[in-house]
Amino acid sequence: MNLIKIFGIIIILIMVFSAVATFLAMIIVPGT
Structure with a gap:
């Protein structure tokens, strides 16, 4: 069925x- 494939894509x-x-958060908010 396509439901499994759609669920995997989601x-x-x-x-x-x-x-x-997470990557953008590390760039915008520099760590201490």
């Missing part, structure tokens, strides 16, 4: 978005 997109958000 999970991958969430993981990528989380990684990008």
